[in-house]
Amino acid sequence: MIGWTIAALLAGVGVALYAYLAKVFSYWTKRKVPGPAPTLLTGNFGSNLMGQNSIGDIADKVYKDYPNEPVAGTFVMMQPLLHLHDPEIIKQVLIKDFQDFHGRGIYVETERDPLTAHLFNLSGQRWKELRAKIAPTFSPSKVKYMFETMKECCSQLQDFVDEKIAANGGRYNADIREMQARVSTDVISSVAFGIQSNSLKTPESEFRRIGTKVVEPTVFNSVRLMVLFFLREAAQKFKFSITVNEIESFFTKLVTDTVAYREQNGIERADMLNMLMQLKNKGFISKDAKEGDETEPEDGQPRGKLTMNEMIAQVYIFFIAGFDTTSATTSLTMFELTKHPEIQDKIVEEVQEVLKRHNGELTFDAVSEMTYLDKVVSETLRKYPPLPFLNREVMKAREIPGTKIHVEKGTRIIVPVRALHHDPQYYPEPDKFDPERFSDEAKASRPSQVYLPFGDGPRVCVAQRLGLVQVKTSVAMLLSRFRIEPSEDTPEEVEFAPRSFVPLPKRELRMNLLPRNPIAA
Numbered sequence: 421m422i423g424w425t426i427a428a429l430l431a432g433v434g435v436a437l438y439a440y441l442a443k444v445f446s447y448w449t450k451r452k453v454p455g456p457a458p459t460l461l462t463g464n465f466g467s468n469l470m471g472q473n474s475i476g477d478i479a480d481k482v483y484k485d486y487p488n489e490p491v492a493g494t495f496v497m498m499q500p501l502l503h504l505h506d507p508e509i510i511k512q513v514l515i516k517d518f519q520d521f522h523g524r525g526i527y528v529e530t531e532r533d534p535l536t537a538h539l540f541n542l543s544g545q546r547w548k549e550l551r552a553k554i555a556p557t558f559s560p561s562k563v564k565y566m567f568e569t570m571k572e573c574c575s576q577l578q579d580f581v582d583e584k585i586a587a588n589g590g591r592y593n594a595d596i597r598e599m600q601a602r603v604s605t606d607v608i609s610s611v612a613f614g615i616q617s618n619s620l621k622t623p624e625s626e627f628r629r630i631g632t633k634v635v636e637p638t639v640f641n642s643v644r645l646m647v648l649f650f651l652r653e654a655a656q657k658f659k660f661s662i663t664v665n666e667i668e669s670f671f672t673k674l675v676t677d678t679v680a681y682r683e684q685n686g687i688e689r690a691d692m693l694n695m696l697m698q699l700k701n702k703g704f705i706s707k708d709a710k711e712g713d714e715t716e717p718e719d720g721q722p723r724g725k726l727t728m729n730e731m732i733a734q735v736y737i738f739f740i741a742g743f744d745t746t747s748a749t750t751s752l753t754m755f756e757l758t759k760h761p762e763i764q765d766k767i768v769e770e771v772q773e774v775l776k777r778h779n780g781e782l783t784f785d786a787v788s789e790m791t792y793l794d795k796v797v798s799e800t801l802r803k804y805p806p807l808p809f810l811n812r813e814v815m816k817a818r819e820i821p822g823t824k825i826h827v828e829k830g831t832r833i834i835v836p837v838r839a840l841h842h843d844p845q846y847y848p849e850p851d852k853f854d855p856e857r858f859s860d861e862a863k864a865s866r867p868s869q870v871y872l873p874f875g876d877g878p879r880v881c882v883a884q885r886l887g888l889v890q891v892k893t894s895v896a897m898l899l900s901r902f903r904i905e906p907s908e909d910t911p912e913e914v915e916f917a918p919r920s921f922v923p924l925p926k927r928e929l930r931m932n933l934l935p936r937n938p939i940a941a
């Protein structure tokens with residue numbers, strides 16, 4: 421009898437569960453949104469949870485499988501996710517109707533996991549105020565200050581490669597991805613904290629070790645990202661801490677110690693930490709980036725001070741958003757140049773010509789005049805966008821612009837940037853590396869929303885100017901001193917680690933650097 425009762429109960433639970441899941445998974449069919457059939461419990465992202473594919477890989481596949489659909493629907497476990505494919509809808513969501521789609525739907529836990537409360541993750545009024553406060557950190561005049569530090573790090577790289585070439589019989593078969601990751605770590609630790617991380621010369625440096633740990637394509641990091649991006653409700657319910665303790669302790673100690681030292685010794689530096697200290701102490705950033713200057717805030721900067729924890733969280737995002745994106749872009753540009761010596765020659769010609777106009781000195785303005793280099797870097801960012809997708813959250817129940825699809829508040833949205841960048845209707849022969857895709861005529865011939873390496877709208881990358889100038893300076897300074905050629909280890913194509921978020925090659929990315937007659941810089 422008891423056996424029958426248990427069996428009946430189990431059957432009842434099974435039926436109820438089935439009815440519940442059927443209701444959950446009917447979200448897109450009810451709205452007539454096409455999409456792949458979800459799997460019980462894992463939805464359409466099981467292969468990501470199993471560590472086989474990245475979120476970007478899945479977004480690419482959905483885009484390819486639904487080529488003529490303006491949108492498609494999937495599920496992250498049981499959470500509905502809308503993929504935007506049509507450039508006009510993307511434009512409406514990112515720019516015109518931004519106020520209704522401005523959130524990222526990301527997990528933020530100020531008390532339990534304070535490093536999550538940074539600009540990239542926040543939504544609502546807190547994001548709006550913080551964005552307005554932080555944006556001046558990356559104004560042209562502030563980036564000009566940072567440029568000199570960047571140049572110094574690139575010049576150390578030139579000396580480093582010179583030494584390696586001398587020690588290796590005239591050529592250096594460098595793992596460029598690792599080398600650039602170390603230089604970018606040096607750049608970001610200098611411009612963010614005024615600290616020499618010495619990662620180029622000391623690969624085992626604490627900064628490099630922490631940087632590697634943050635982006636390692638492990639199953640743990642892959643699942644962590646999935647929870648962070650799409651499963652906020654579950655993370656809150658089960659009181660997850662997304663940030664690894666060791667990483668939280670590193671940044672907390674780094675910032676509190678450096679701030680205390682600077683405050684006790686009256687030290688001022690034109691770096692990001694100094695500007696964040698101003699936000700902590702005064703609630704706004706002075707025009708000339710110095711703590712003591714009490715001039716009025718730049719237009720539109722709201723007052724209201726940052727707490728120490730908020731400051732640490734911003735430093736953390738600057739570090740992680742800053743070093744991997746720029747080093748991926750620089751090393752992949754170098755990789756493409758091993759395949760295209762004619763493009764390499766054209767860049768060198770341009771660098772020589774621009775430097776002549778600037779008395780042989782590589783300045784911020786000189787880099788801005790390198791228009792061909794700009795096309796080359798744009799093409800790298802098209803072919804290998806560091807962030808393969810953008811994400812947004814529906815902030816109030818409404819229709820998706822240009823459609824009759826009604827979505828609930830809290831529905832997550834994804835813009836498959838990498839898939840758009842590889843769509844042959846916008847970029848014929850998408851695997852071909854062709855900087856002329858960025859001539860004025862070519863750009864005017866396609867919708868603007870099919871090129872989104874820095875995102876778009878009010879949430880566009882806040883440090884786009886800094887990121888671009890850093891990549892261009894690295895490329896210009898390396899090419900001004902060295903020729904790059906394929907070595908016996910250079911792959912035909914770069915194969916990326918399946919779980920990496922920012923494109924991380926599966927293996928080393930080696931190529932030969934040889935001396936070129938110095939042309940200055």
Ligand code: HEM
Nearest residue numbers: 539540738741742745807873874875876879880881883887
């Ligand atoms: C080549 C270099 C870089 C690329 C390709 C890149 C790309 C991106 C993208 C795609 C976004 C999301 C934009 C959106 O959702 O519309 C973003 C946001 C952001 N990036 Fe970058 N980034 C780069 C460099 C940097 C650097 C150097 C920093 C800081 C030092 C930085 C800090 C941020 C921050 C704080 C956000 C969040 C902005 C917000 O939500 O308001 N990025 N970036």
